[in-house]
Amino acid sequence: MDYVGNPQGEFPAVLVGGTNGKGSTCAFLESILRHHGLKTGWFVSPHLVYENERWRVNGEPISDEDLSTYVKDLRSVFDRFSLTYFEAATLIALLYFRDQGVDIAVMEVGMGGRWDATKVCDPKVVAITNVERDHTRWLGRNVEEIAEDKIHLYVEGRPLVLGSSRYPLYTKAVEMGINELVVAGLDFTYWGEVRGASTILRRWEFGDARLEDLNLGLWGKWQIDNASLALTVSSLLVSTEAEKTRRALRETRWEGRMEVLRKDPLLVVDGSHNPYAIAKVVKEALRVLPVSILFTGLKDKDWKTSMEIIRRHTDTIYLTQVNHHRGEPLKNLWAYAKDIGFRRIEVLRSPAEVWSLDVGILAVGSLYLVGEIKGSREHSVI
Secondary structure (H helix, E strand, C coil): CCCCCCHHHHCCEEEEECCCCHHHHHHHHHHHHHHCCCCEEEECCCCCCCHHHHEEECCEECCHHHHHHHHHHHHHHHHHCCCCHHHHHHHHHHHHHHHHCCCEEEEECCCCCCCCHHHHCCEEEEEECCCCCCCHHHHCCCHHHHHHHHHCCCCCCCCEEECCCCCCHHHHHHHCCCCCEEEECCCEEEEEEEECCEEEEEEEEECCEEEEEEECCCCCCHHHHHHHHHHHHHHHHCCCCHHHHHHHHHCCCCCCCCEEEEECCEEEECCCCCHHHHHHHHHHHHHHCCCEEEECCECCCCHHHHHHHHHHHCCEEEECCCCCCCECCHHHHHHHHHHCCCCEEEECCCHHHHHHCCCCEEEECCHHHHHHHHHCCCCCCC
């Protein structure tokens, strides 16, 4: 960053980390800030179909021409400092946001916190959604170590907003002596409900601020948590107005997160890829939506536990393999599904075949799966 002139110092940022929900939280937060007149930068990972999705200004992805120019101009810098893909992507984001003159950047943390590339930013607020077991090879053997890694996103003197007061996130933050804590359930409170295809934040309170009956543009009970966290963070950054906030939450969209690609028959895709997220999505979806589950796994994820969770809620599963080196072979997925007692196992030779099914489907297990489904057909919501 020193070598390229420290562009991260030219604009304030918000860092959003956590095991699950950080992408949706960023989506709500970016929408709130943009609807209040701020020019927003938004750094997203991973992309689903096109790399351009990773770098957005006012919600719009970077153009092919601009992205090609940044990659060409920075290639020598990538090589000089042996940057990883994610580090290079972060560098492009910070230079692009500086050149575009954004008022604030919403930065989704890649993994963990202690060594994540996004930590070079100058965050006015840091938020952590939650902590579950994921990326144990890099972040720690247990949730306590993972929580500590993520809490290292904290910047002294700046608020650290926690989306959960559950052990070990809040406990670890207190143990680490962090004073600027804002914690869900303690400092801000909320409740909401899912009614069919609608998700409603019934009440949110933080200090003297209070909002009621907010319709969310993203579906699912867990989006109530994410929207409430985004509301709290935004209120620490700007003086929010009720109607602008209400519209921002209603109009929030986030690709690949309970995204409806077709209504008849229903086709919904969600990027949930670890057991904790799979459990939330599958339980809620099967309760209210007419769908069967299409699943895939990645070799470096705990896909067996995810499949076991799905089995608790249904005895039917559709399986496919993603066209990526991390994709678990289809024969392994099928064998384990048989072992744990699925009575009906349907195999798709590729994710694209989902478009030809005449039954309702919810696809989960990997963002790569979402990307391949979305990229395999010119789709529209009918």
